[in-house]
Ligand SMILES: Oc1cc(-c2ccc(F)cc2)cc2cncnc12
């Protein structure tokens with residue numbers, strides 16, 4: 673069988689990026705996925721929007737749902753202040769294994785806790801396992817039909833506080849219609865859509881930013 677796409681992406685990082693330099697890891701992945709083989713990272717176009725929303729929030733605690741190879745984990749963690757914490761959840765063990773190595777290559781392993789498992793199982797354990805009171809920022813980038821149930825679960829577990837920002841990838845492509853309906857119709861959220869492109873393509877996609885109002 674040979675190598676997987678995530679393994680080839682890791683090789684490209686090890687070959688073309690500088691150890692301990694997160695920006696070079698991001699650039700190496702973007703170059704590889706734009707010129708060699710596409711992969712489902714949030715990418716450089718939507719990545720710039722992610723960067724700016726993240727910097728605006730300057731969160732102490734972040735939850736990422738859907739690690740994949742760790743591209744957005746590196747994008748987020750590189751901008752987080754000293755002492756802040758990112759917990760990232762990945763269901764697929766092969767993805768998690770590559771992500772650990774890419775996060776470590778970027779030198780960001782001290783800020784990041786990667787947890788393997790299903791978001792639905794892990795969200796109710798966040799307080800007891802990781803001593804998390806609230807999340808200041810949540811990046812949703814996993815299965816699109818889990819966005820809405822996981823958001824409701826975060827509310828029910830008391831993991832959102834007034835002002836918590838949810839940022840959801842792929843709300844157009846592949847699409848998360850039930851999630852959009854939920855956050856756009858709920859009086860508990862203030863939502864806006866950031867139009868962009870599906871990573872490394874000309875197709876439309878975008879990010880939905882939703883502020884929890886408490
Ligand atoms: O950013 C993403 C993109 C796509 C995707 C795949 C195939 C296609 F044709 C278009 C889009 C799938 C994803 C699954 N999980 C998280 N993020 C994703």
Ligand SMILES: [Mg+2]
Nearest residue numbers: 714813841842
């Ligand atoms: Mg995505």
